[in-house]
Amino acid sequence: xxxxxxxxxxxxxxxxxxxxxxxxxxxxxxxxxxxxxxxxxxxxxxxxxxxxxxxxxxxxxxxxxxxx
Numbered sequence: 001x002x003x004x005x006x007x008x009x010x011x012x013x014x015x016x017x018x019x020x021x022x023x024x025x026x027x028x029x030x031x032x033x034x035x036x037x038x039x040x041x042x043x044x045x046x047x048x049x050x051x052x053x054x055x056x057x058x059x060x061x062x063x064x065x066x067x068x
Contacts, residue, residue, distance in 0.1 A: 027056035 054060040
């Protein structure tokens with residue numbers, strides 16, 4: 001009887017923790033994903049900003065950013 005209760009508690013705890021993990025994922029959302037610089041003079045420096053938000057519940061960690 002004791003093993004059955006321990007098994008039930010383990011299965012219930014696993015289900016609760018996995019559900020919490022699944023629903024706490026981050027989700028990145030960009031306001032815009034493209035920017036048109038138009039005509040760019042040679043040897044000029046151009047910049048732009050991309051605004052993003054975390055729409056998920058988990059912590060969003062950005063590990064690497066690359067230009068395309």
